[in-house]
Amino acid sequence: MTLHEQHIAIVGRAAEYADFEGLAPGTGLRILAPREVYHPHKWSSTRFLMTALPDVAGLDVLEIGGGSGALSLAIKQRGANRVVATDISEKACAAMECNALLNNLDIDVRHGDMFAPLQDREQFDLVIFNLPLLNKPVANQAEVALCDPDGELLNRFLRGLPAVTKPEGMALFTHANISAPLPLCIPGRIGTVTEMRRCGCEVFRVLWWRL
Numbered sequence: 393m394t395l396h397e398q399h400i401a402i403v404g405r406a407a408e409y410a411d412f413e414g415l416a417p418g419t420g421l422r423i424l425a426p427r428e429v430y431h432p433h434k435w436s437s438t439r440f441l442m443t444a445l446p447d448v449a450g451l452d453v454l455e456i457g458g459g460s461g462a463l464s465l466a467i468k469q470r471g472a473n474r475v476v477a478t479d480i481s482e483k484a485c486a487a488m489e490c491n492a493l494l495n496n497l498d499i500d501v502r503h504g505d506m507f508a509p510l511q512d513r514e515q516f517d518l519v520i521f522n523l524p525l526l527n528k529p530v531a532n533q534a535e536v537a538l539c540d541p542d543g544e545l546l547n548r549f550l551r552g553l554p555a556v557t558k559p560e561g562m563a564l565f566t567h568a569n570i571s572a573p574l575p576l577c578i579p580g581r582i583g584t585v586t587e588m589r590r591c592g593c594e595v596f597r598v599l600w601w602r603l
């Protein structure tokens with residue numbers, strides 16, 4: 393079974409994650425992930441981003457593609473001032489609302505495409521997006537969480553970032569060797585880092601993750 397097939401199998405069923413299966417131990421966070429919503433399972437990219445989170449205390453945070461709400465809720469629990477979470481999937485938005493209630497945490501869930509649900513001039517200290525990573529056309533609802541054909545989402549995300557990020561604000565997002573078409577740091581080619589600089593962002597930390 394390929395990694396993608398394993399992901400499809402996981403996303404094909406509902407599951408409950410307590411303490412994110414050891415990801416956020418001792419926090420008591422419970423996450424219900426319904427079918428067709430990305431799961432914060434043991435080898436998920438959710439886990440990778442959790443380990444990369446900066447100190448979020450007091451920050452205004454935007455999460456694009458909140459999925460089950462696992463990251464947004466963990467961020468709120470860690471003391472963020474406010475968390476806005478958008479997702480294009482209605483099911484994901486319902487899961488986020490449900491998990492917010494379940495954990496008695498207040499996050500602002502908004503349904504829609506990427507930055508579209510934001511109000512004019514809304515800006516954040518930290519913007520995160522655990523992107524769908526696989527360069528493949530989206531064939532079904534489950535793949536909305538997994539596939540970004542031709543890096544379309546990544547490109548739009550990078551271009552929209554400056555408008556929604558406060559001066560000195562920061563973005564944290566995932567990119568992978570199965571993504572396209574912007575490989576990281578390949579000299580002489582338009583890579584993600586080059587594209588980020590072109591969009592006015594400074595790249596100050598790249599973390600690597602290998603399954």
Ligand SMILES: C[S@@+](CC[C@H](N)C(=O)[O-])C[C@H]1O[C@@H](n2cnc3c(N)ncnc32)[C@H](O)[C@@H]1O
Nearest residue numbers: 430438457458459479480481505506522523537
């Ligand atoms: C890899 S999942 C990450 C879910 C969650 N943030 C996590 O880390 O567990 C990617 C999420 O992006 C959402 N998504 C895909 N395209 C989107 C778009 N154009 N606008 C907003 N969200 C989108 C998917 O529905 C999915 O929930």
